[in-house]
Amino acid sequence: MSHNATVPNLDSWSGYLTEAQAHLLGMSNTRLALIALINAPVIIILLNAVWQLIAPRDPSKPPTVFHWLPIIGSAVGYGNDPLNFFLACREKYGDVFTFILFGRRVTVALGAKGNNFVLGGKSTVLNAEDAYTHLTTPVFGKDVVYDVPNEKFMEQKRFVKVGLSTENLRAYVGMIEDEVEEYMNNDANFRVYGMNDINDWGMFDVVSVLQEITILTASRTLQGKEVRSKLDKTFSQLYNDLDGGFTPLNFLFPNLPLESYRKRDRANVKMTEFYVDIIQKRRQAGADSDHDMIAALIKQTYRDGTPLKDHEIAHILIALLMAGQHTSSATGSWALLHIAENPDVGEALYQEQVKYFGTPDGNLRSMTYEELRELPVLDAVIRETLRLHPPIHSIMRYVRDDVSVPPSLAAPSKDGVFVVPKGHYVLASPSVSQMDPRVWKDAQRFDVSRWTDPDGVAAQAFKAYADENGEKIDYGFGAVSKGTESPYQPFGAGRHRCIGEQFAYLQLGTLISTMIRKVELRLKDPVPAHNYHTMIVMPKKPRNILYRRRKFD
Template sequence: MAFNASSIPFPSSDAWSGFVAEAQKFLPQSNSRLALLAFVNIPVFAIVINVLRQLILPRDRSLPPEVFHWIPIIGSAPSYGNDPIAFLADAQKKYGNVFTFVMLGRKMTVALGSAGNNFILGGKVANLSAEEAYTPLTTPVFGKDVVYDVPNEVLMEQKKFIKVGLSTENFRSYVGMIEDEVSEYMAHDPSFRTFQMNDINEWGEFDPLKVLAEMTILTATRTLQGKEVRSNMDKTFSKLFSDLDGGFTPLHMIFPNLPLESYRKRDAAQKKLSEFYISIINGRRDNTSTNDETDMIAALMNQHYRSGRALPDHEIAHIMIALLMAGQHTSSTTGAWTILHIASRPDIADALYQEQVEKFSNPDGTLRSPTYDELKTLTVLDAVIRETLRLHPPIHSIMRKVRADFPVPPTLAAPSKDGVYVVPKGHFVLASPAVSQRDPTLWHECDAWEPARWNDADGEAQKAFKQYADENGEKVDFGFGAVSKGTESPYQPFGAGRHRCIGEQFAYLQLGTLITTMVRKIEMRLPAGMPGPNYHTMITMPKTPRTITYRRRNFD
């Protein structure tokens, strides 16, 4: 039946006037009500258009498939933010190893699995930029002219400077320092009140995240940061560190500059900490007795760029801040997860203790402290740390910004009918070793914390580690010395390629010494079960409740 507009009966002028008068009683009476209606209806209209665009409009076949989302701009941010591992794994089942999702206006192309790790973390600087991805977060916190605030080739030189301070000779001297700090903390901090009592049967409790955060910063300042920093670990320094830490969140990464109190505190703390480190540098230049220090400040003060330019004082200060911030978060969180798992598994806790009894027993039945070289012989400890890093890598996602159109290799994703997928310039790419480290096709009982898997010389864990360590001797020099590339391994707890963490060996030393000291002094239990992960922070921390109960061992 044809629609005929002329057949619609229009009212007379008198009737129309009456209709309008009646209708005005129900219409919005002010601009604010109109604005309210617009506020309600425009987002609904935008959602409808966004859904229709995804369902009806033809998709560019050269682009990877896009994860369906309801709300424009926001996209999949809520799902990814609440549980990134579950979100990525679910999308992988639907779309394969390569797909794109929208996160707060950004197009994020994900590449999963070992091949995905290699595609992104092994990508060339000409195509992918870590600096453009991370500088909005790191530069206000670390400071100018270091890390991601400089071109990649400069960053590689700065990593070479840091590597000078991470020498085996220094590490050997750090073991005793770390143990002293842990012992002193346990002897005096209120968290270990029961440990300080005479009754060895008395049980106490502590929060592992709080305790490990405090122990980590104390041991890091005593070793890498230097005696001046350690001696200033008072309430003033703690407040500055807390204010700076408050500016190191996902919010600050997405919105680098907002007129909020946390941003003002971040900037003020960064300035004061920079001045603090520069004052230490100047003091050392005036005092020749500090020339034999083994900390990172001493190492950095003697470095020069290839051009011959000395490393400026403000860059030394900012590198020290970067080391403090980055190392503090990752090591303390990994330590907390490790202690939680040990407390949840009395059999593993006993194996760790017996390993020390076998190797370090004194004639009187007490245990002596291991040396740096002896720490490396503790196979149970090594398996415990590696397994914790497999299940709880500190950073679940690693991003890069695409500098030039970047084709996806057919080995990673089957070509579309129009050819290979291409990630356009301006998009972001994301790798997640956290996903490949729980891949059920690669790892037996992938979600279980089972250190014993690392004892099988031919098992999946050792195979992955050999790929990560490149034990066949293939090393790459990105500008800071030959290192294992490791980008093709499904196990990458410290990243891979040119951005592999330079502090990896120190982290093992710090964690190993800290854990052996605690295991030697106390028995631990976890009464409430393992806590879940909190993905709302930059580093994946354990949720509450996470209380560990403990009691002092007989000999201590």
């Protein structure tokens, strides 16, 4: 073999090397791409954080809450515990600041002055319809509430007030009392324990029970006898499907292709048909003596003479059912939990019933509407419950035009007052003003005695909210107290203040009184924490209450 035969071919080796290098380079690029893909979220998060730290801040705009996640922003902290999120932000940024909520820029204005700025603002600038219609219209239906211009909505609120007349409220007390008694005598939650031995203690999930009772009482009173007679599994399923479309998810993402959204839409159609059928039969019969909302709404006409259409009446009834059911069941649940936690409060409530309604034979007679309004312990329990647990912790408005923040709310900088730009949202939080340690002594403690001091903070706050002797404002549904400057706003304030306040007090008062007459309540575990993942703030599980029937029952 020749020497040359043993020498490697350099051209061949060069080809091998080039191929190997290409292979290694390809592997390297793949790895780099994979590493870049894996680390891209981290890089984006870091860039977002760095940009917030180094970018020049516009001094004319409220400070923005620092957030790690772009687009998502502060959604996690706000969604899990809005009260503590707001209080922590206030410590760092003051009473006015902006946070990012899934791409939305939300400017928060805290305290009584913040409430006044947001809820007392002009509807043409700080608009509720633009903020909520994508949530409410699929559930309530078209042509009512936030699906119509504000002026028309105010007229619809005026129609509802007709159904909440004093005459009707008087009739409702006995109806609610009957429904609660029948439920407690026949429902499985109450039927077993204490029937043979008054020392037997039963237990019930307070939210489940209150949801059932409130829908029974609301249907018996506001909704009408036809609705009450048809409360079956079919109706319950329709209600549950509608309710499934009334969540924070629906507010943030109104058009997701989810089955719960499709169920919501189908339920709205069927529920509308259900009510329209009742309305048409009522019109044909010509009956108008019922003390319910259908009888009141059938007679109403807009200012231009146009009568309410059947589908509008149906959708108003759906809105009343949904809104009233959530708020009353939540407030009632919180009230019973606190009564169970404080046996002395429960005993005071019971002795108040004996004092005002006791009879010579040792029984308790029925209550009247006027008498129910004059029970100081009951009134204090309801007010304190609403202070600690307002049904809605955040009230938003969409900003249609640039709006300046009043200097009294946020001190002007050297460059002038803050301006909230068009396209932002503004937010007021009753939870903050009602739980503010700078305003309320022992703010987080359930203390009914704070409402008995005529010169105390609670009494002054309620006076500012009710303002019964002050100037009234008519937004189109009758003169009401504006109430936007009070730190106590359990039913909202301004033009969108809840018109069902009196009914809510009546429903809650009658419900609590009737239950306290029949049972003692105790709490085995502490009062549950707030569940902020629902539209209306409910107690987290477990939320069980122990009960024992009273001797005379």
